[in-house]
Amino acid sequence: MKTNIILLFPLLLIMNSCHKEEITVATHASNTFYVENNNASMRVLVEGNTASKTFLLFVHGGPGTSSYFYNTDYISQHLEDKYAMVYWDQRNTGGSQGTSNGSKLNLNQYVDDLKKVIDVLKYRWGQDISVFILGHSWGGLITSSFLVTNDNQNMVKGWICMDGNHNFKLNDELSRQKLLTTGEEQISLGKHVKEWTKIVDYCKAHAGVIDYTVSNTLNGFAADAEEYIDDIEPFNPYRHLKDYAIKNKYPVMPMLLNHMYSSNADFNKDLLNVETSSQLYKVNIPVLLMYGKYDFICPAGLGEDIYSKVSSESKSLFIFEKSGHNGVFQQPDVFCWQIDNFLKNHK
Amino acid sequence: MKRMKRMKRMKRMKTNCKYKIVVLVALIITASYNFSIGQSKAYVEEVQLSANFKLAYLESVIYPGIEAGFEYPLRLIDLQKTKRSGREKNIEKSRFVSTSIGWYHHKSFQDNVYSQVEYIKRRKNSNGFYTEFLPGIGISRSFVGGTVYETNGDGSINVKTVKGYNYAMVSMGGGIGYDLSKYSVLPITAYTRLTVLAMFPYNSTINLQPTIEIGAHASILKVKARKYTKTKTRIK
Numbered sequence A: 001m002k003t004n005i006i007l008l009f010p011l012l013l014i015m016n017s018c019h020k021e022e023i024t025v026a027t028h029a030s031n032t033f034y035v036e037n038n039n040a041s042m043r044v045l046v047e048g049n050t051a052s053k054t055f056l057l058f059v060h061g062g063p064g065t066s067s068y069f070y071n072t073d074y075i076s077q078h079l080e081d082k083y084a085m086v087y088w089d090q091r092n093t094g095g096s097q098g099t100s101n102g103s104k105l106n107l108n109q110y111v112d113d114l115k116k117v118i119d120v121l122k123y124r125w126g127q128d129i130s131v132f133i134l135g136h137s138w139g140g141l142i143t144s145s146f147l148v149t150n151d152n153q154n155m156v157k158g159w160i161c162m163d164g165n166h167n168f169k170l171n172d173e174l175s176r177q178k179l180l181t182t183g184e185e186q187i188s189l190g191k192h193v194k195e196w197t198k199i200v201d202y203c204k205a206h207a208g209v210i211d212y213t214v215s216n217t218l219n220g221f222a223a224d225a226e227e228y229i230d231d232i233e234p235f236n237p238y239r240h241l242k243d244y245a246i247k248n249k250y251p252v253m254p255m256l257l258n259h260m261y262s263s264n265a266d267f268n269k270d271l272l273n274v275e276t277s278s279q280l281y282k283v284n285i286p287v288l289l290m291y292g293k294y295d296f297i298c299p300a301g302l303g304e305d306i307y308s309k310v311s312s313e314s315k316s317l318f319i320f321e322k323s324g325h326n327g328v329f330q331q332p333d334v335f336c337w338q339i340d341n342f343l344k345n346h347k
Numbered sequence B: 001m002k003r004m005k006r007m008k009r010m011k012r013m014k015t016n017c018k019y020k021i022v023v024l025v026a027l028i029i030t031a032s033y034n035f036s037i038g039q040s041k042a043y044v045e046e047v048q049l050s051a052n053f054k055l056a057y058l059e060s061v062i063y064p065g066i067e068a069g070f071e072y073p074l075r076l077i078d079l080q081k082t083k084r085s086g087r088e089k090n091i092e093k094s095r096f097v098s099t100s101i102g103w104y105h106h107k108s109f110q111d112n113v114y115s116q117v118e119y120i121k122r123r124k125n126s127n128g129f130y131t132e133f134l135p136g137i138g139i140s141r142s143f144v145g146g147t148v149y150e151t152n153g154d155g156s157i158n159v160k161t162v163k164g165y166n167y168a169m170v171s172m173g174g175g176i177g178y179d180l181s182k183y184s185v186l187p188i189t190a191y192t193r194l195t196v197l198a199m200f201p202y203n204s205t206i207n208l209q210p211t212i213e214i215g216a217h218a219s220i221l222k223v224k225a226r227k228y229t230k231t232k233t234r235i236k
Helices: A002-017 A073-078 A107-125 A138-148 A168-188 A193-205 A212-228 A237-244 A252-264 A267-273 A277-282 A301-309 A332-346 B002-036
Strands: A029-036 A041-048 A054-059 A084-088 A130-136 A158-162 A287-292 A315-320 B037-060 B063-082 B088-106 B110-125 B129-144 B147-151 B157-160 B164-179 B188-202 B205-234
Touching (some): A029 A107, A084 A107, A107 A138, A107 A267, A107 B147, A138 A158, A138 A277, A158 A332, A168 A267, A212 A267, A287 A301, A287 A332, B088 B205, B110 B164, B129 B188
Parallel strands (some): A287 A315
Antiparallel strands (some): A029 A041, A041 A084, B037 B205, B063 B088, B164 B188
């Protein structure tokens, strides 16, 4: 009897861990699955109207944040009833799992991972589904690199770039310029003079070639700068975490440690010279570019660069008047309206 | 010039004074310790101690699980203290080596099965209440919380319903418990424990999982172990 119980215990555990393949075609689907590629099992959550056959794939920022953050009540209520939202955690982020795979972190690997995720979406819901990709911040570089590689753009119906970066050198210089001009303007208005003076002095002292340390410092100032603008809709990441961490079952500790690892991994230094501006002429699918007026991290100038370089017949650049780097959370109503409009017209 | 000299002298005096105070305090502490522990005796004997089976409900943050294990006694130190007031206090310090297997389920993220060996330092008062500290090492096997799709170079896709990773694990925990056998015939101890499991290399870094256990130990057999009896008397 004792032996039976001892044998039964691990058996129950293994049975519990076996997952029946679940593919839901419905107006309110919710499926989690994992895409394995080169020693990483990447979490993919598909929520919403899979019966619509229109899928919007979020390629999150970072490197190192997570797609869990985009799965908000507002998006659920305003987009998921019409389309399927795909929340993909890139390798070494969020709920993605693996062992010793840090050496695999490089841009080409991320691009290959994105391709594999789309392959699996089509395997599960059919080759005839319409897939749109949305790159936010660092996701802008992954999505633009994906589109200019081989014939990858044939796999998707449209590209949405939200506060996205596609050219690090240009990004750093635009960020420095925007901090400088806005800073001087704010100082002349007598607003947050002490904080802006520090930023302006740093920007003036670092004109010209921007190395990794300067780039990181500018990035830090750019994140802080949003707090010194009165017209901006505030976004509190800690409140966001409080509201959704338990509800959406965030794996909080792995998310945090993954973020710390990925955002400081060596490959970040290699990205300093990466750009896709010179290859954007290859892009001919519909493009929607969305940037925050007060985004100092990825200024709207990046969107103007993309807009001027892509060959797409259908392209538009939209500026969020009350947003910084997170228009998706700062002005969710405008975000959802723009997405709905774009998907409706190009699916 | 005179004022400067006077200030220097004052400063030197202040430093000397501080030094003297520190030496005096150190002397008082040393002396009081030596005088207060008046007598100390110890002897060793071989006795039969309880080996325990444990079963616990476990939560990794808010995700449910279970842990079962076996505690093997290594030694017992029976410390009898006589206080300055004459009151006697009895403390049992026991050492165990424990093996356990645990599992928790984080829906759509992972199931984690782990096995570990812990060294337990337990300190029990005469009223049956105890505290414990336990470092451990082990291995963990995770099961990814969903169907896994492996894409091949030729475009084909393999579907895996079970996929997981092995991790090395270290743990550190502490807890409190109460020996129910003090007041009943059942040889049972109720306890709660907070442990942090560190699994690695998890995505080339560490996965830290705090766990809370609420469970019971049951004494299932007696094994031979050494018992050290020590008496300490504080002199008034």
